[in-house]
Amino acid sequence: MAVIAQTDFQKRLNRRRLNGRLFYALCLLAVVIALAMLAALLYNVLSQGLTRLSWDFLTNFPSRFPDRAGIQAALLGSVYVVGLAGSLAFILGVGAAIYLEEYSVRSWIARIIQVNIANLAGVPSIVYGILGLEIFVRFMELGKSVLAGGLTLALLVLPIVIIAAQEAIRAVPPSLREGGFALGATRWQVIWNLVLPYSFPGILTGMILAVSRALGETAPLIVMGALTFVPFAPDGPLSRFTVLPIQIFNWTSRPQEGFHVNAAAGIIVLLVVLLTMNAAAVYLRNKFQNRAHG
């Protein structure tokens, strides 16, 4: 009797172990599929676009002829719009985070703002485009300009900056603030001289993520009214503009093969910038974590 139970148990155990191994293979397969998709995407883009990359491609304006078209207008548009959005989001976002963390931690208004930020982070980006079109373009009469685009994207990435800056400020040890107050510093002196320098790497990491998000956004700027064909460089805050993702979108949706090659080359430029920024963010985060634990 005992012998039978023993073999029965052994048989079941073998089956359980086999199931375990199958499941492990399945999990591994899921990761491999995800990584393979990334590899396929990168390979496809590189093999299509790498030959098209040249100095001319970076400095030419768009054209009806694929091999003469370039991304200068889109590149400058992206730099202007994202630069503006980044600076605005930095000031507003860090300011909001300081207020929420240092001035009014448990007040009712802080709680409302906190819930509100969490919900804003989940609003589809295209809705921000509608907001930008109605408020900045039509109501404030800024036109479909660099300024209106920068403001729209600033609002879009604001929750990212606020949440990152809040986490960075929260990680500042209270003893540092108390030391400052004990020396007779005012609240702002403590924030400016102690809290901000200490939390700066964390804030910077959040800023990089926010800017890379802004750099890749297409839909809100299309809805806001950015152009798809711009044969000139933006010459001021009220100039009309296009950005790199919109240029890529435009080339992708054309039927001619030549424009698809251009789209791939544009994607390479965009990805190189984004991956560099992400690598910088990861590097900063690691450095920051080491100091926080050290």
Added chain:
Amino acid sequence: MSFSSIRQLATGEAIQRRIEQIAGPRWRRYLPERIIKLFLFLCATTSIFTTIGIVSVLLFEAVLFFQEVSIFEFLGSTRWTPLFSSKSFGVWPLITGTMLTSVGAMLVALPLGLLSAIYLAEYAPDRVRRVVKPIMEVLAGIPTVVYGYFALLFVTPLLRQIYGEISVFNGLSASIVMGIMILPMVSSLSEDAMQSVPRSLREGAYALGATRLEVATRVVVPAALSGIVAAFILAASRAIGETMIVTIAAGQNPNFTLNPFVPIETMTAYIVQVSLGDTPTGTIEFKTIFAVGLSLFVITLGMNLLSQYFVRRYREVYE
């Protein structure tokens, strides 16, 4: 030192006076503080004004739209042709288009995301995790327009080689690629939830003789379920609001269908289509984007609130 000056020291009056000698009168030191605090407060209220702006713009314009088009037609008809001469304003084709691509994306992202989260949280050695996680994060950082390019010019031709009846624009290709796009979100949020399950629970199960599979699927996943469900809902909401992949790869034909092989149109793709066209602002054709935008906003907001509710309501609390 006289008695009175000692008393002054004790009450801090001397210190006060000394500070005023060095740093100027009290009001001059505190006025900038007040101004700074006000400025920071205004920064913090920007997010409130953004929300008010979004809600009032969508509501205001949608009310104007519904004065011209009955809400019963909007929610009751299954024909969406506002840009044609014979206009019809039934939003259902856009909703089925959105449902088709989002459900398809979830069918890809859900199993792959959950399985890779289990791999990362339960199986992967630390060395592998440190390499794989950042690479997955790269997937999350790729702009959606790039995924759109990938869907239209790589995945669709591949699918058409396998099954010739698929149109150039179709929901299937957009769904698959959108699934890959939201996979890192599902995976990293689910993994966070699993990592926060206490070690003792796993060790208890191992002590009872459970295998890794049994620990993962019968102890860790149920314990982390609230976080995992929240991750799924957030990812679904993200898929519903996603724009560029579906605009590029799924087409601009508001067909009332759940067939993944034919061109369709999502709510987001419709908004882009109108924005790119030459429809004058103020016309009824243009106002449709606000009604569609409001529907989109309400659906995604509802799902985000549901996700937050799941995290709060069903979170297992461990000491």
